[in-house]
Amino acid sequence: MGLLWLCRRLVRITVDIAVILLIIVLLPGIPPDASFTSTEHDECLPLEGPLAKNNKLDAADRIMDGKIVGPESIASRDPEEIFVSLHGGKILRIWGPKFDHFKIVASIGPGCDGPWQEKVCGRPLGLRFAPDGRLLVADSYLGLFVVDVDTGEKEQLFDISQEIDGAVPKILDDIDVDAEGNIYWSDASTVCTLEDGLVEFLSDPSGRLLRFDPKTKSNTVLVKNVHFANGVQLSPDHEFILFCETFKNRVIRYWLKGPKAGQTEVFVDRLPGMPDNIRSNKNGGYYVSLIGVYSEFSRKINGIIGKLPLLRKLAVRLLTMTRLVFDSFTRIYPNQYTERIAYWILNLHPISQAQTHFSNLTIVVELDAQGNIINSLQGNSGKVLQISETDRVGNYLFFGSPYNKYLGSLYVGPSVIEVEGKGVKIKTGKEPALQREEQVNKKEIIKEEKDLSSDENVQEIVQEDRGEESAYKKIGKAEKQSEEIKEHMKLKQKVEHVADIKINDIVEKEAAAVESKEKLENTEKEEL
Known part of the structure; x- marks a missing residue:
């Protein structure tokens, strides 16, 4: 009798849980406002030929190890000077023949207590120097700014909270600028902010490529439905612009001039990891930095969950509801503990860390002007990890990262x-x-x-x-x-x-x- 009662009880609990989960999945209006459909993931390119494993990155050095957090992007105006974007909304200048002098030259936001408050202090992701010599800064939360790095003065170019073609930008990611001052920028998601990037990862694509005209102060959407629109890079002749589609492991080309103007095409795909920023290699080609490199396990998991949209939707809604609970508690009783927990619930950093746990493999892919893979820089020692951007400055390559507490560097001058x-x-x-x-x-x-x-x-x-x-x-x-x-x-x-x-x-x-x-x-x- 007792065993029969226990079995009935378990069945009842199981049915109740299933009904509740079904309601969570099917009931309209539950945040976030995102769609979910079945997706196929193409097989990544094998690590052979130009992608054959090597240890070139293991010879890299670490600059300011333990003194900085999240040197995401890099810009330069001189062979012995670089500017780096950091957590906390800071812009850091590093200079000298050995790049051993440094100084904070600007702060995009008002400051905050830690990374878990980045929506307050700002999170600059993309840096470029404009034709007038000022530094353009794409801040994920606060918008697009131009900064005089010599005086620290800053100016906001447009308000990121305003709708553009029916959607509000949520993650202002990377930028590039042409000779006329037109700014091309990527909006990684229109359904979630940077700290909730897992939503964009599990839902359907919502990112965009846009162009800002400084004369009319207006934005134009060039490409829609990009699965986390990321790094942006103009071609040397400005005939087209390249941008990374991080969660589809590829780089897309958008034609600006010529008979294909306004059209998009795949520049390179099936990359062995998720591309972050793309930058010129100073020889007509490009460096594409893979923020995460897939292991066999992660490839299989991605393939499985891609075909289960209801499961992804359930996971996102449950995590979002959990996040709302902690946010509510923080508003009632302000404290950094629940604020930190809420920050990490939908953050992409744990996903990236999990990939690193299975493999320390780090890859920067080098492309020629036509999008062919011609070389790769790899490392497996953990010397540099989770590279978001690779820049050639003088005789050095510099490697940025949104998570590391150092800036990677590699000497590539005369031996x-x-x-x-x-x-x-x-x-x-x-x-x-x-x-x-x-x-x-x-x-x-x-x-x-x-x-x-x-x-x-x-x-x-x-x-x-x-x-x-x-x-x-x-x-x-x-x-x-x-x-x-x-x-x-x-x-x-x-x-x-x-x-x-x-x-x-x-x-x-x-x-x-x-x-x-x-x-x-x-x-x-x-x-x-």
Whole structure:
């Protein structure tokens, strides 16, 4: 009798829960105001060819590690200066040959207690310099601003709370500007704000690409129904504009001029992760940063939930209702604990962190002018993660992120080979395709043979030469004087072989560089 009663009770509870969930799914008017349909997810491109796994990003460095939060976007007006957008609505200037000086130059919002209040203090996502030299700032919550980075003065260009073509922008994301001052910007969602980005992820596309005319102060919608419209980049000739569709793993081209003006087409698709911002690689192509890279598990989950719109709708409504409960409690009794919980309930950050948990793989895809994948920068050590933007400034690549507490950097200028502890430094004159990983291998070889005890003799080779003899003759004399010098030359040749450098070519370049005694005195130490 007791067992039968328990079974009936369980069945009744199950039926009651099912009815309640069914009401939540089917009852109209329950927030959010979003639609849900079945979707198919294409298979991602395999990691082969230009996407073959490599460890180029593992040679990157971290700037201001632990001192900043969320360096999302980067802009530059000088090879030794960058501006970075941060959590808290701040714009940070970093400058110097080693980018070791920094200063907050502007604040978009009034300030707040923490990231969970970003809708108050603002969250700048996209940065670009306008033709007049001022910095354009796309703030997700507060709108589009122009900032004089030398004085800190700012001006709002339009109110983001106003309707544009029947919908209010909810996530002002990225921007680019043409020579006439027209600003192209992405509205990632019209159904949720940035802190509730999971709603856009699980619902149907609502993002847009727009153009702001500074003369008429009006906005025009160029493309609708984009699944999280993100990074924006004009082509060098301004014939078309590219924008990332993050949740469909692709980049779309919108033609501005020519016979296809007003039309859209896929520029590149089936990317192995979610593209965030897109930027020029300064050679006619583009860097596309993947904020998250799919694992096999995440691909399967996306495929399953894409075909279950009612389940996605139920999940979003339940989470939204939970969020409303915590928001109500915070309004009645203000405190940061319930405010923080409400902030994280529909946030995309936990989704991104979950992907990182399964794999540390980080990828930046490089495209040519036609949208073909020509190269990729990858890392799996966790040195840099969750990259939102990749920018080339001078001899460095900088990597932004909405979540990291550092700015990534990678030196990509002319290679310099250095024999540690021996005082030998050789300039190759190459513009490497990111050869830091090769330098790591060279250092390992040097360490294995570091039992050479000829430090003083090596110093004799590289000491200042006040005579007229070439570096080649000096090395020849040193070889005759000491067997240890011969061993060192073998080691140097081995290092040069790793970098595909022939010693004879280097010597010829050095001989040409020392045509005069005065030039030798000024440059010999640096060249060696």
